[in-house]
Amino acid sequence: MAGKPSGRSPEPAKASRRGAFGRGFPSAAARSGRISGLDGLRTVAVAMVLVYHVEPGLLPGGSVAVDVFFTISGFVITRLLLAEYARTGGINLRSFYRRRWLRLVPALLAVCAACVALSLTTSLWAFENAWAAAVLAATFVVNIVRAGASGGYSDVTGPLAHTWSLSVEEQFYLLWPLALLFLLRRCRARTVLLCTAALCVLPVLWRFALWNPDAAHRIYNGTDTRADQLLAGALVAVVLARLRADDPRLEQLRRWAGRLACPALGLLLLTAWRVPVTSGSGVWTATWYTVGLLAVATVSATLVTGLELRPDARLSQALSLAPLAWVGRNLSYGIYLWHYPIVRLLASLGVTDGRLSTTIVLTTVMALLSYALIEMPFLRQGRRPRPSTARS
Template sequence: MPDRVLDPPTVPIARLDRSSRPGRRVRPPERLRLTHRPALDGLRAVAVVVVLLFHGGVSWLPGGWLGVDAFFVLSGYLITTLLLAEHERTGSIRLGAFWARRARRLLPALLTVVATVLGCARWLVPPEELAALGPDALAALGYVANWRMLDRGDGYAVLTSAPSPLQHTWSLALEEQFYLLWPLLVVGALALWSARALLVGTLVAAAASAGAMALLYVPDAEPARAYYGSDTRAFGLLAGCALALVLSARRYRPGHAARRRWSPAVLAAAGVLAAALLLLDDVGPALYRGGLLLVVLAVAAVISDAEREPDGLTARLLSVPPLPRIGRVSYELYLWHWPVFLALDSQRTGLDGLMLLVARCAATIVLAELTFHFLSRPIRAGRWPRPGTVRPILTTLGATACVVIAALVLTTPPAPRPTTPDGPATALRTTGPSTLLDRPGRAPGPLRITVFGDSVAHSLAIGLPLVSGARVTNRALIGCGIARSGPVRNAARIQDPYERCPRWDAYWADGVRADRPDVALVVLARWEVLDRKLRGRWQHIGQPAYDAYLRTELARMIQVLTADGARVVLATAPYNHRYERRDGSLYPEDDPARMDAWNRMLVDTTRTHPDRVRVVDLGARLCPDGRYARDVDGIRVRSDGLHLTRGGVRDYLAPWLLPQLVGAAG
């Protein structure tokens, strides 16, 4: 993402002789001069604004995320021009000074944002997802966040968790990796070969990077490897590098007469960018198989036109106020916007749509301006680190250490109650008489209750208190419902079913034989209402073919659970608020109409098995006002929009649920 290489940006407007060799000072006819280019700030502004609008849920801008690629091209271009200018001016490149400038520009704001996120972690992140935030923070500070996103994998905890408040630092990581490696390559190439050889190598590497993206993209699968990889995204940065090498090697002077028309190449580039922003999303195969490369080339064409014609139409449009002013703080805007947008969601603010976007952008702008004026600019204007001065270095190391400690301490959740949901059954046993559970018509012994279902069932089972006279066994399969076809769309992400999920009936049958339950409690509250590919088409509950499929699976479920004589209790599903779209609206799977359809299907199932199956209205208990509720009667019952809290189960659900299970068994 955006790095402010110079503020205001400066670029060379002369040439670098392509025959530069070690030990040979070449004086081109016109030396490279660094001059202010407001148009580049303007392009930064456009890039960061479309990113903010995209993350704010503006529906007519599905390609707004491409603003990040514009930053990649800009960074590659500006960094390379600075390196070439220094080499032409002095005959060498001082790598230490270069990296110190990057640290002085990037680290203060990053440390501030990461520290703020960690300080607000327990308010911002659900408790069950808190542990992942510490490694996210360390990855952000170490500039390996893009690989952290990949290392988190595609397991259930990742695919069903909310986005990390530091997820956006993946692009910063990619750029910092570039800042570390590219200057070394430039120094080596100019010492051993020439600028022309460096250009050829850059073009070859860019083509290889774009090819790697195309090869690693898998249709109908999560494109994380192609999206986050340093190798697969490097071509954006390398395109900017190549542009800098080309413009620096050509003999030209900026035009003095303002051009009133765009060239055909610039018109084509503008058309490509407009079409990409308005039409492209981030999942289409065309995008990863050449589409992104085309966008990158279009951005490079715009930069080239603005640089070659600083008085031309492109440069003048990009220099229109307030674009240059916004561009100067684009790094801070980008850093703050993502955690702010996550914190200010519709549930916390009561806003949605345009008003939510305005509130988010206003908060982001305030924080960005404060950071820029009182932190970034003063530090950048100083001469830190000066030779022989260690205090600033120690200060930075100390600040980083404090943030690292915070990442380890503030994101450590309370020790969980030991459970083994995917291994042997977890049984909660007590002995002794119980007034609650003593009832006529049943042989002496503890009431045997087995909980079946998905992760919501698991959160219920592990939260039930130890009750004398009862044995509760947890047979929930985390990440699995009874719908076994796949893949599914979960918050717009495509996910294949876990290997065990299609065999849920075999697992449940084993549990019934092992536990011989008096009552089989079933809680299914997510997977049945997701979009699912069935017989080659995406379908969902409410469509006749999919409803018929679910009824077949429900019939199989009842057959398995009643095989040993157990009574079956089906819990209706509550409304969920697991994720929000970028504009604050719900994803389709959290639409109350889908949950209503599923609950009606559960009730219909009891009518076909009136002697063996009954329903408890868990949905109404958790949503007494007919809508999603995080707190009921002053008790936090759900923290992540889906799963149950232990305190909520113990203090609010158990006193209501256990008597109904007793009644079902009798």
């Protein structure tokens, strides 16, 4: 009868529209959960950075852990963005930036405030003029200041010099979602993949164009010159989102990633142990600062792929052990934030005996306090439902 309600639920139509959004990325929505192995890898990486800053002789190449962090970040952020696009047909940029702010900035501001307080209330050399370093860190421009340094680094970034890597990541978080959304709206899925791969190559060419021994700081700290390490992780996320669960290419990738994950981790650990990647000015340094950074990104991306596709493998299970995964998930950011100011504090106090163990204890305590008192409250706020807004 005309005008009679059909009684048909609108849900199938909605589901159909959501499926259309994910066309070309059939696995995107399914690949958005946490990967315990990656959380454990974060613990290993932050431990390497801490040891490198306290006892560089033990791990002369420990800074390679920052390269691993870059690739993990590019992968995780991109898989979340693709999952949202597959579900909704858009990316809520306002919500994305809000979540990033709540996750990163409050804890960072607490570290900045502590450094400024020490500068104002003590005469410790490590915290002189820390207010300038705090301003640079809070505005995520430490990497830009360091990139412009000639000769040795100045002490203007002081106890917060390590936040250069956070600046690189934050600048990437600002630009990559915009670029990815543009590609998703304008291009076929295959073109998105090809463009991401092409973007991985551009920083290498740019590093070759820039390279000379005086440009080492510029290359090491620049977001444009380190973008391939973040984009390598993004490329892994795009590739995996493109492959259906029954795609034979996925099975091949799973098999080879499983075989290569352990050698990849071993190569990264060997580099940290034996290769002083940021010293010297010869052929080795030139190679490292041009193609070497992409090589590390490739190795890191191989490891990330193996942990994603082979959660049943021994390496994944080892890195997924509850203590490792919990620390990586909840404390790694706080450990990274606090370890370097504590290293500087102990150095300015003249502590030499037991410096590594003292740094580990104090850093862990501060990371736990940061997690319980700052990070978790803000993360809960970020999870609260908000009024729906138009998709960007």
